[in-house]
Amino acid sequence: MTSSVLQSFLNENISALKERGLYNEIDPVQGANGPVITIDGQKLINLSSNNYLGLATDERLREAAKEAVDSHGAGAGAVRTINGTLDLHLTLEEKLAEFKDTEAVISYQSGFNCNMAAISAVMDKHDAILSDELNHASIIDGCRLSKAKIIRFDHSDMEDLRTKAKEAVESGQYNKVMVITDGVFSMDGDIAKLPEMVDIAEAFDLITYVDDAHGSGVLGKGAGTVKHFGLQDKVDFQMGTLSKAMGVIGGYVAGKTELIDWLKVRSRPFLFSTAVSPADAAASTKAIELLIQSTDLNEKLWKNSHYLKDGLKKLGFDIGVSETPITPCIIGDEKDTQKFSKRLYEEGVYAKAIVFPTVPRGKGRVRNMPTAAHTKEMLDDALKAYEKIGKELGLI
Incomplete structure (x- = not known):
């Protein structure tokens, strides 16, 4: 039986979302999520995937996953702290530490889990967190879970960060103060001002935390935003995902050995949720190995990115401040x-609308994600569709 109160709440609010253009339709993909996808039998150029390097469909990752299923089974079988830590998980963490140039790494079931786990394992109600106002939802939720005082600073405004850091530290109210930011902001594509942030952190003895979900595999020849700026020894927490550029699933935190040891005994998703599958761990390791060995995919990604950006700008579209x-x-x-x-969609291009609450009201956008797997011909076809529809709707 469904409560009438609940039914009324759902009907009213879903209808309101649809009327305001805020209701998100989910489009199941038939087959692999590559540069071209099939939805409802229609083939579409895919510009909505986070599969930056095309590794989600890479044959080398598929083979690694298949071999791991044959040797280790379909699932890990337990949480990491009982007997769910397989040798495959340790190999993945060792390879990630090499990739990120840190002492150690702890891996989790998802990037979202990382932020829920790591922030609350270190920060508590006696602490404060300085958080960029455009930080990802998982950072916001992780900060809330910690029960620390959350102090938002204006997006990438280092003067505002400095002012609020000074106030927080000099107030004497908090045992610890952390500053946390995305490395690359997922809706606008701009890069955090990490050198300036680190300077402020050193001046006020702040703990530093960078969520590099959209920077890993992309910046720093693939090694991420922190390495892009050469700050591996200056950032306490480097968080990343294995579900975007790496093409698989999972997340990790990289840092000093003592930090990783602490997270293994105090971060709740690590303690209370079954480890990622053998296939996921092996495929992720293969992805990291490929990026360590070669920058070819990273270079192709950037070539395609510049080509699409230049094309959209020439047509007259507003692509914001993306870097x-x-x-x-x-x-x-x-x-x-x-x-x-x-x-x-009707013209054969899948580029998802992003609207409130993911972005502020009145800032709706179609977000494009070119990948290393796209061909020039695919991008040309997408640009032709943009030109046709932009003129049709009076946007260019």
């Missing part, structure tokens, strides 16, 4: 954004 392959076409109105995305 990375994340390329938003900012439309503004939520309904217009949804209509634009729908027309792209």
Whole structure:
């Protein structure tokens, strides 16, 4: 039986979302999530995947996953702290530490889990966290879970960060103060000002935390935003995912040995949730090995990114302040954004509308994610669709 109160709440609020252009339709993909995907039997150029390097469908990762299933089974069988830590997990963590140039790494079931786990394992109600106002939802939730005082600073505004860091530290109210930021911001594609942030952290003895979900595999010749700036020894927490550029699933935190030891005994998702499958661990390790061995995929990603950005700018689209392959076409109105995305679909391009609450009201955009797997011909076809629909809707 469904409560009438619950049913009324659901009906009213779902209807309201649909009327305001804020209801998200889920489109199941038939087959692999590559540069071209199939939805409802229609083939579409895929510009909505986080599969930056095309590794989600790479044959070398598939083979590594298959071998791991044959040798280690379909699942890990337990949480890491009982007997769910397989040799495959240790190999993955060792390879990640090499990749990130840190002393140690702890891996988790997802990037979201990393932020829920690591922040709350170190920060508590006696502490404060300085958080960029555009940080990812998982950072926000991780900060809330910690019960620390959350102090938001204006997006990438280092003067505002300095002012608020000084106030927090000099108030004497907090045992510890952390500053936390995305390395690459997922909706606008801009890069955090890590050198300035680290300077402020050193001046006020702040703990530093960088969520590099969209930087790993992309910046620093693939090694991430922190390495891009040469700050491996200056950032306490380097968080990353294995589900975007690496093409698999999972997350990790890289840092000093003592930090990783602490997270292994105090971070709740590590303690209370079954480890990632053998296939996922092996495929992720293979992805990291490929990036250590060669920068070819990273270079192809950036070549395609520059090509698409230049094409959209020449057509007259507003791509905001993006400095990375994340390329938003900012439309503004939520309904217009949804209509634009729908027309792209009809023209054979899958580029998802991103609207409130993922981005602020009135800042709706179609977010494009070129990958190393796209061909020039695919990107040309996408640009032709953008030109046709942009003129049709009076946007260019």
